[in-house]
Amino acid sequence: MAEEQHERRVVTLKDVAAASGVSISTVSRILDDRTRPSRSQTADRVRQVADELGYRRNMFASGLRRGATGSIGVLVPRLTDNVMALMFEAIERAARSRGTFAVVATCGDDPADERRATETLLDRNVDGLVLATARLDDTLPASLRERRVPHALVLRTDGVSPSALGDDEEGGYFAARHLVDLGHRDIAVITGPWFTSSARARLAGARRAFDEAGIDVPEHHVISTGYGIESGNAAGALLFSDPSTRPTAVFAANDNLAIGVVAAARAAGLDVGADVSIVGYNDIPLAAMLPVPLTSVRTAFDQIAASALDLLEAPVGTMTRALPTLIPRASTAAVSAAG
Amino acid sequence: MAEEQHERRVVTLKDVAAASGVSISTVSRILDDRTRPSRSQTADRVRQVADELGYRRNMFASGLRRGATGSIGVLVPRLTDNVMALMFEAIERAARSRGTFAVVATCGDDPADERRATETLLDRNVDGLVLATARLDDTLPASLRERRVPHALVLRTDGVSPSALGDDEEGGYFAARHLVDLGHRDIAVITGPWFTSSARARLAGARRAFDEAGIDVPEHHVISTGYGIESGNAAGALLFSDPSTRPTAVFAANDNLAIGVVAAARAAGLDVGADVSIVGYNDIPLAAMLPVPLTSVRTAFDQIAASALDLLEAPVGTMTRALPTLIPRASTAAVSAAG
DNA sequence: CTGTTAGCGCCTTCAT
């Protein structure tokens, strides 16, 4: 009485070949996605039969034979960081538009975990690797170069491997220049971790703007810290603790830091936008939705993602820098006359 | 003069066999990860040789032969939603601890894209599928059941396929009960999209708490909307527009909604925690770091992830519900005497 | 353009 329950057998080239009266290799060739599709009689028929039967190429068999898999691996520290999620989604879109599939692995901030995750991805026969994890002192890119694994770095670089970056120097300049143009002279900068190229470049750009304006930023107004909200909160608390040395504006090298600074400002009784101006970086979607919408420097994730895929086989030293855009919002305003 | 640059040939079982003087099949058996490792002389030697040579199993060949791949596919609408990123990272951890690999695909809110992404994952020969996308009216789970694809739903259910959920009813009750216990009587509820089981269950739980306390919630204080910040902002603006009907507390069925409500409250000149209490849901890390830390109901993502993997082959109708935890913070306080 | 043939690297009977 029980209904028959076969494990539905999967359709192979053999089935399609049999059903359309040609050989397996003919079908294989016709269904090859890498070549321009033939417009012959048989080709059309075979394609139709394959479709009717619901044929799907067995990626393992195909990959085994071809040696390539049509997939790339993406390594990020964590996806719960919105910046990394945005970066990955952009890579996923760029990959899809090229007919490849992006596989992600997360590895936290631990170099050992980074190696492990890399091997895991390589074991899955990815055709290339995109890393959003690079530290300036990282040895992983070097080992990938030595092993001739096609790869590209995004957002951060080790200075050697092909890298698709945002123009962090210019972005830092935009942010600082925006504050300068609003009349601020007492400006603090909170940079990210010093081992990231992005933190250094954003600070360098900000310094250029300050120099141009003849503004001197005392060293206690430059804080190097993590990239998390709590780091921004701590740095902000420090900056706002002494009313006599309090800056009228803060450039935080990332939106999370900025959000932490905003919280610190409120805790110190300061009105963000009025008493203190704050600029973030990356323009994560949340930035625009905060109670006081955050001025931020928008990173061109899609452009960076596309470049990264282009750079997979590029020679050492190749770097692209996507120009960011300053998005002014309510968190920054002209310095108050009282300033 | 140029250094020889071979494409480093990859080590296969054949190489290991040759180097250790046994047959390929012997090596294959010894290196089989599914069986308890043998402690024989040869076994040890072979393992050592494999290690020295840097042997790594070719997953394509192995998968082709074995028919299973040691990987599961995870489908989420987007990873830029922190809740989904948390869910995926939890699944990734749970999978890793079982020696399997989690492959993610994003599909937005489009059912057609959901089908496409599902096929993409199945094409990659995943051994099972975890979906965080289910709508109550979704036909995808049904089609997976029909095709006998091992799968489990997380966070949301269609009511049929095996599902690993949070106990949303209880969580909704906790949130509402917390507000009731603080003395609030004028409470509004902002639920998520009505096609999600989570939105309905959270509202049902809240209603239970209100009923117990004999509190009547007028229908214009129950708003069904999206799950994004802007939805919360709009709903909040509506709730706070008329001072005469303004609630003293709001339960938002998700932290993003709550963040939007907070922004709306501030825009209406209300002091969150003092003038109006707000509870969120999921307790994303950001919740604790906001200027006014947000009371939220913490979802047990790790537990849900582990259950989901257990449920992959479970019979239709199996459901687990992980108990959430209310985390009280500054966004909720006793109703003011003036209330 | 088509078919034949020979593997890709691995796993799994089957026989020893």
Added chain:
DNA sequence: ATGAAGGCGCTAACAG
């Protein structure tokens, strides 16, 4: 416990 042999499904040389 080991080795020999066959084949998973597909593709790439080679002929026609």
